[in-house]
Amino acid sequence: MINLTIDNQQVVVEPGTSILEAAQKVGAKIPTLCYYKDLNIIGACRICVVEVQGARTLIPACVAPVAEGMVVKTATPEVIKVRKLILELILSDHPQECLTCARNQNCELQKLAEEFGIKEIRFAGAKTEYPIDDSSPAIIRDPRKCVLCRRCISVCTNVQTVQALCAENRGFNTLIAPAFNEKLADMECVQCGQCSLVCPTGAIVERDDTAKVWAALADPEKHVVVQTAPATRVQLGEALGAEPGSIFTGQMVAGLRRLGFDKVFDTDFTADLTILEEGNELLQRVTTGGTLPMITSCSPGWIKFCEHFYPDLLDHLSTCKSPQQMFGPLVKTYYAEKEDIDPADIYCVSIMPCTAKKYECQRPEMNSSGYQDVDVVLTTRELGRMFKQAGLDASNLPDEEYDEPLGISTGAGEIFGASGGVMEAALRTVYEVVTGETLENIDFEVCRGLTGVKEATVQVGDLPVKVAITNGLGNARKVLDKIRAGEADYHFIEVMCCPGGCIGGGGSPIPTDTDIRLKRITATYTEDERMSLRKSHENPAIIALYEEFLGKPLGHKSHELLHTKYTSRGVNK
Amino acid sequence: MVACASNASNDELIKQLDKIIDPYRGNPGGLIQVLTKAQNLVGYLPKWVQIQIAEGLGVSLQEVYGVITFYTFFSLIPRGRHKISVCAGTACYVKGTKMVTTTIKDLLDLKPGQTTPDSRFTLEIVRCIGACGLAPAMIIDGKDVHGRLEPELIPAVLEQYA
């Protein structure tokens, strides 16, 4: 162990600890900007400098390891003067647009300016003028607000292994962007939005589609329905100021009704439907010698990743559309017929923890109802914004229930939001369908948690089913490379694009870090346990849907509405 | 260097570039060596060269491009015989960087980041070149400083470089 003194207090820490982490132990909060725990520790911005006795210069605390006998002062007048100077230099090349910025009041740079009491921008230097990239349906990049911290590069390169961004040029002219300043819509970016989650400022944000939704709600001709993704109920609270892990299911439903949606439905319903379609697809592949392992297809960022980087493995993808895209066509066919509404008048809104869903709903093949199946997707962050605009105080809203029939769901649908949830939900159903027996313990703990690659073998009748579960695209790569090498003998693989699954998706409330992801996961399984039904095949609304409309899983109608094809895209095209 | 590019057909260049890449195939560690040799071969590093290198070494185009733009030694555009670097430091900016670039554009039909079709000049914009007293200033071929520029003085300056 290492002994040192920080601000006149003795601290004992493990070797290799940074000064920044050691200081946290004695309650000294050193400001940071480029630093991001476990992700980006590069010492670029120097806002975290401290005084170390005997050192000739000030030392950046985020990268400097502690040493035996070190004497550190974290807040001398000199230190504060230098930090303030650094901040002023950053601000001199930053647009002063806080009032109209998506990150207003949730921006690390703005917060630093407030903490340091910046009253004026002293340096009127030249400003870099790089154009905004609004080519993507999912995220918008505004390099003028970029502080060059490189967190986005770290997450895109090291966590997602997409590497859509790089630092171009040097010094003042540095630009964080794709090579040749290519547009995000025209290259391998999978639209996952993980960069928007870690960006300290408004330099990468979700595309704000709230205006479209307000317009639809104001249109008396439109029948506006909404579906809410599994993860949104364990996220919305945070967007409105509640503690991470808060569950806001009933309040979210109530709030959506107050906003004026004609029907409040649930993506959990089509998550249950996905299990029936996908479970049967798996059984069919196993019994008829189809392509195995089969890989889940719920996550549009993952689909785009596979299309770019592993086009040779596209046959492994389940042909099932994602729950969001199963919902859209059902609303505009099944529900429209049932309620006798012209599908042309139905406006279908999704609330998703995901930016890639914005991209997914615009894919040309997502028109199987004869209309664009899902008209617009809002992230959890945008829904939070709508609640605020409408003055809805969620904590004072009553608990309300989803509308029938597309709002009826089970715990299996709910856990789709967490890594391992699709697999667990599938196992609950496949086991009972194949064996005809009731599962004694439906909690498949091996599927749960944040581990990057989880593996298990589950005995289903006389078949030992080998499964793998990955979250974060870098982890997916490990398993995909095994398939390519012919070394993977799994039957079924769940891949979720974002770390932790959808509860950590790119449209989640900010901040989203490992601790917060874990709290949302716990909340997800709490919701699951609260449900009276916890197996997809027991969902009465799904049973009725098959009886009244679809016929049987993988039947003709299902193929037409609920299954899809993929496109080989490649890289550098 | 550039002569080489104009002599060889594109197919021939692709083959020669493959030979340069071969010893490093699948090895991202060879990036700088390959880029240096590729630039010697082609004269500069256009997009198709970068893509061939990225795919050969098994790295992303972003990685290749980031390295190229970090080192001033590497060039994204064909280089002219003379390099004009117009200063856009604060002093020059205030005194007329815009005037200098517009005048050059009018005279040579040349914008920053471009080379004239006859390969005579390449134009770039740079930060303070340390001649603030002479603002607005430019430096040609990295050594000749021309200061206190005015629109009517610029043609005579350019005349000196064939």
Ligand code: SF4
């Ligand atoms: S990024 Fe932050 S500091 Fe910059 S305009 Fe937006 S809120 Fe203000």
Ligand code: SF4
């Ligand atoms: S959206 Fe995802 S893939 Fe695209 S740049 Fe951001 S992190 Fe990379």
Ligand code: SF4
């Ligand atoms: S875009 Fe955001 S995350 Fe990326 S370098 Fe700029 S400020 Fe940092």
Ligand code: FES
């Ligand atoms: S936070 Fe330490 S250098 Fe940026």
Ligand code: FES
């Ligand atoms: S600003 Fe142009 S030489 Fe200094």
